[in-house]
Amino acid sequence: MDVTFRIRRQNPEAPGKEKPYWQEFALPDVDPTDRVLEMLHRIKWEQDGTLSLRRSCAHGVCGSDAMRINGVNRLACKILIRDLGEKIQVEPILGLPVIKDLIVDMEPFFDHYKRVMPYFVNDDSLPEDGRERLQTQGDRQQFDDTTKCILCACCTTACPSFWANGQYVGPAAIVGAHRFIFDTRDRAGQERLDILSEPNGVWRCRTIFNCTPACPRDIEVTKAIGEVKLAIRKGTNVGIIETDAIH
């Protein structure tokens, strides 16, 4: 099939291209099962080497190539042409400053992530037998969903609350916190809940639900945010997630 790509471009160094503009590229002989990333590579490698984007693993695991594709946040390597049709529009994700073409400044995103103590904390003494800490598979499953996050920013940059206020930590950071708040081995849950109950924490979320369908890893982001809100309201991270419902 023939496909037309319409790409939002910008190059701060190229005279006349400092401001965003749209450029179209025609691609013949596209297989419906081709990924958008492969087609962006075809454009870059065969037509216009100046087209700039980030990418690495090309199968939805590294999180480099988040873009707004036909108005929806996606990983370019994880969406097929057959799911988009013959006219495909690609833009940088919203809410972060554009550096060049599809490349945005990710620093504010990672700064938010780092604010929520996204690391395991437990200073208790280690098991005396020198072995692993113990945990039931049920307790392990409580936070399974949020361990899948690849920090691609699809959720945060799909969130109108984040667009309106870049100081809001955003869904990805809350997901990052959730992964530890509900890990029974961790000891800093309350500190994270305190951070997230600040004005730019979890209460900026108005449950608009854009984040969940944006997630390429199928994390139930809104649900995770809801669980964090509930934990703050109840003042505890225990008993928030019903373990019975988990395998």
Next chain:
Amino acid sequence: MQIHKHDVIIIGAGGAGLMAALYASKGGADVAVVSKLYPTRSHTGTAQGGIGAALGNLDEDKPIYHTYDTVKGGDYLTDQHAAKILAENAVEAVIELEHMGLPFDRTSEKRISQRRFGGHTRNFGEELVRRACHAADRTGHMILQTLYQQCIKNEVNFFDEFQVVDMIVVDGAVAGVVAIELGTGEFHIFHGKASFFASGGWGRCWSVTSNAHSLTGDGAAIALRRGLPLQDMEFFQFHPTGIYRMGILITEGVRGEGGVLINSVGERFMERYAPSAKDLASRDVVSRAIYLETRAGRSIKNRGYMHLDVRPQTVNRYFAEEGRDQKDFIDDETIERKLPDILDFCRTYLGVDPVKEPMPVQPTAHYAMGGIPTNIDAEVVIDAAGTVMPGAYAAGETACVSVHGANRLGTNSLVDLVVFGRRGGMKAAEFARGSDWAPLPSDAGAEIEAEFERIRNGSGKSRPGELRQLMQATMMDNVGVFRTEATLLQGIDDLAELRERFYKDLHIDDKSRIFNTDLMEAWELGCLLDLADVTARTAIERKESRGAHSREDFKKRDDENWLAHSLIYQKGEWSDPAYDAHFDKQVDLSLWAEEIEAGVPEEQQKFRPVERVY
């Protein structure tokens, strides 16, 4: 050029780099991690099935069994002492990862869960053992995330999206590296007492690969260009189960959970090639079997792929045949829970649901056994005698210890990077404490800056994308799973022509400074061309078949003449190099020697090189 000064400069932020960063920091060193990707984008994150460690949580297991499997899997080219360190250190390294919060799956006893993996056995090959510690089928993702998180906690300095493009060698020692800040295009010097290469592999030399686009072997190519040897470059692993045409990896864990390979006549053909381990024979064995079945006209639709079947009815049928316990039988839910990412890949990219249909798979270029030679403390060595290059360190896929020998066992890549990243991090910190700063030469960085200007200003007709595609095609056809003198000569010829075009006829579109990915990709292509070339050149010299190196004109392993590591050196101009390959670095056979010394009768010796049977 801006100059940054840190005790230990780590190049690459995957598992090996982050592990090294953590342990060098804990050792008191001021550490900088310089990486062309944001750390969490690194390829460690795509490792799926597990990390091997003889914890014995589900089956009886010992590090010595893991050592034996690693040596045998490597077709006896593995250095035995290094394999022993790998297996022994793996146990504490995995426990440490758990203590750092890594969310492993759990057994009913609340311990780390383990699964079967290719080539991992109990009691010296007696039966498959559950040794691969896993977090669903995203174990590498969890390792990468956990290590990055711990680095944030420990306030490690990161230079994200700084691509290292050269190393600074002064009087035979490394004084640091040169990097380009991608966001500005500016060159920076990182002046360090120790420079630690953890920059990953080069699967992008081949057209069908499981490797990320970024796996262009930068670190190994830089080392080669600066006079360091590369070791065992002829050994590159093809993983048997990549998604047909795309090469995306389908973990061996699928077969660990009972999945089987089926040919076009519905036969579980691995029963013929490996009667004992069957589908879980080592990867080189399974990949060759797929090619041989294809040649015999038994690939699916005659298109060179096989079916990987993990449907419960299939798995349980074979489990019943093997007399496995009913409680091992699986259902749809087992697959959904244990292999969620695999299901997602197949559903997304193929429209195939592995719970209901088999997956189409073919061998995919996966892992470099060879690389920058190091000792067991990740110190770079530069000759057959093991002479250490002061200040130079390497670990992970870019290094060659050698624990993988001629063929790496599944899960051992993750073991390698945590074990040797950790050992190397400690060693580099120790080195930094006891050494002075080597002075930087006044022209540091000038040569590589000029090389980038050459690429940027090239006015030829050859686009990097075209050259890359041609390189990948010739490597796939001529330097792939099976090789002969004729194919290798063809490969070397093709690569020479491509190099000629790369240096004399290149053209890129993007002339700008900020995020010039066109420029960086072109430079990376040059790295790939060098690594492809040394792969073909060592492969043509090694006139035997061993592990992943299968010569159809020399079908047998030949220990008498070839039980040795190769070292290849590059000399002369980058545009017109000469190569010098030696096959005189001895394989460490110390465990076998211990058996002989202890008077163990020959037939009971476990580490004597014998023919591999699975």
